[in-house]
Amino acid sequence: MRTGLYGLVAEFERHEDLLKAAREACRAGYRRMDAFAPFPVQGLPEALGRKRSRMPALFLAGGILGGTGAYFMEWYANVVSYPLNIGGRPFHSWPSFIPITFELTVLGAALAGFFSCLALNGLPRLHHPIFGVPGFERASVDRFFLCIETADPKFHPVGTRRFLETLHPFRIAEAQA
């Protein structure tokens, strides 16, 4: 276990270079790596060997939970727990239960999606080794970074640096854990 080092970071000036570097690294067999960009770069997660995100399924689950929960709540409240005669209409007036069912479907999906997006991303988080990389503050403006972590089985302090050099980055830095 190499203590102290989190990974090696290559910095690029153009998103096309980062995309190409990510593809090369993936082809070279690296898996424990991440790329950082000031905007979503098309195809970058795939270039890093990542699968599609599970977000849609989580939204769907939240929506189903919200919708069925809402309808059940309305049914329970107005039919079982507190039936109230309103102009002789049936207690189980399902058409009037639809608007709230719709609203809470949307609310359930949105809350589930938003919070699972944060949770899967591990946010909020106070610190991350990548923030120690010199010049990383420009990752949110106009620079693009590729980080190969020491946790990767193929990582080698010298070999990985050599490999990164072949990608012609603007510079290479070390991220301390």
Place this chain on the structure above:
Amino acid sequence: MHEDPSPSDETSLGYPSELLAADQSYESVTETIASVVLTKPQPRVWFFGFAIAFSLLMVFLFAVSYLLLRGVGIWGINIPVAWGFAIVNFVWWIGIGHAGTFISAILLLLFQQWRTAINRFSEAMTLFAVACAGTFPLLHLGRPWVFFWILPYPDTMGVWPQFRSPLVWDVFAVSTYFTVSLLFWFLGLLPDLATMRDRAVNRPQRLFYGILALGWRGSAVHWQRHQSAYLLLAGLAAPLVLSVHSVVSFDFAVAIVPGWHSTIFPPYFVAGAIYSGFAMVLNIVIPVRKIYKLESVLPMRYLNNMANVMLATGIMVAYGYFIEAFMAWYSGDIYDRFMMFNRAFGPYGWVFGLLMLCNVIVPQALWSKRVRRNTASLFIVALFINVGMWLERFVIVITSLHRDFSPSAWSMYYPTIWDWATLMGSIGLFLSLLFLFIRLMPMISISEVRELVAEPWKRKARA
């Protein structure tokens, strides 16, 4: 005001072929937008405007305090007009709050790239307008401190809300709309908050934006989830925005009062909401663009697009007015016919006349390209529309209620000074929040503008 320099940049359908000037870089767009908040001294007009808005907010707090002390009797409401300014203002504000989500969600799904320049701003406007809207029904309750009785929770009284009532639907519609708009806004803001954190010039800024950015680091995997969640939230918000004003219109349409009981209400309310929402966006964006010199990221043609949306929704609203009058006549119903006659020629006929002037006649000026492409004239037309949409809600609420079925119950409604103070005060609340937003947050989505810089093909709008 300046004309667009190169109208030949447009495709045959009138879309711009390039959305950003060719010489913009990541750094230049970031600097243009972030410097407004981080480094540039605020222009004097900001302090001046905030002072006025904040004074109005104090008026609002005063009026609300007095209301809590004395009760809703200080307003002009009584039977038969029990829904006075409070409901007029509620519907007006919630309508204004529609453009934000419309611009963000529906235009995102339609790949209208020009939305990037105004979506953040109009989403913030949505949140503040819905916040203003939400206060009115609560204040109108009479005892706002027990507002939670309308929420479904197992209370010790053993009572549940009556879910067949549109007023209960409204609570869910408005609170869901506010929550989803807030999540959507914050999710879009997150990467920009990280930019603000990284560009902060002093420690308080770094702390403030650092905490709000939640540790965002721009990881490709994070971006992937973020983009997926953002798009899905947009997909959810699109039907939501159409549902909210539909549900608000059910408050009227489900009742049997002549002038309210009509199936045209949901689509007509939604069109009116988008109409007034765009008018409010223009009323705010035009001065802001001028003061903060944002012409490079907010070119004239975007304003022109917004004017086109206003023109289209304005025609739908005018059609709604026409159909209302036609159906009143065609139904043969004596109460409906009288309602329409009373609306146009009764004691509030002058309000109806003003409404037609503001919402139907003046906006026809938008057919002219010269009016659409001149910020001063566009601002004035938008102002007329905002006033007109308020008058529309006044006409719907008050003229329908004040003379319904039984002439013995007819009565006039006169707003009191407290009605006006609450309305003007709510404008103060809205503007104060807006001024603080301009001061504290990047008002245009920096990461989305960067995408436009990065991928020139994206700048080509679809012809």
